[in-house]
Amino acid sequence: MGVRARLVDGLRRTVATRMALGVIVLSVLLTASFVGLLGLISSAPLDVGSRLPAYVLVMGIVFVVGIVRLDTPERDGATVLVAVAGLSVLALVLTGLATEGAFYTALRPDQVITSQLILYFGAAGLVCTGVVIWALHHWREFASSAPAE
Structure with missing residues (x-):
């Protein structure tokens, strides 16, 4: 096996491992969120109010990191701000649930x-x-589509 083939094989394994790890983490997070939603709608004695400041702190951290990572001179500032605000709220909800x-x-x-x-x-x-991964791969199709008449 040549150097190029070993490099490509190693890269494929790394990408597959990262993707598998991402799928596992996101699936566990979503599963825990569904359980959290069940806990909130049932009359379980969850003390959400005492943990709410920590959830808001996570939202703030995601907001700042998102701004730092996504804001570039080539990108429209309003688009970045709306995207980061949405990600921050999503982080708040998922972390909390x-x-x-x-x-x-x-x-x-x-x-x-x-x-x-x-x-x-x-x-x-x-x-x-699976739906999230599909949406991340195809979001440009929806962003660039003209509304149906």
């Missing part, structure tokens, strides 16, 4: 794990992960 899902699972494991509900939420998390 996932954390509350972890607390709900710890408080009521019988309603999450033993009821096999976690399997359904895991499947939903995987499906949502």
Whole structure:
């Protein structure tokens, strides 16, 4: 095997590993978020108010990092600001729901794990992960499409 072939093979493995890790992390995050949503709509004694400042801090960190990473002279400032604001709110919601899902699972494991509900939420998390990956690959198609008349 030549040097080029080994390099390409190593690069493919690295990309596949990173993609697999991303799928796993996003699926677990979405699954925990679904459980957190269940915990919030049920009457579980979740003390969301005491953790809300931490969720808002995460939102602020995502906002600043997003501005630093996405704002370039070639990009429209308003577009960057709207995109980063949306990502920040998404980070707030996902962080909050996932954390509350972890607390709900710890408080009521019988309603999450033993009821096999976690399997359904895991499947939903995987499906949502697939939709997110698809949307990230095809977002330009929707951004550049003219509205149907």
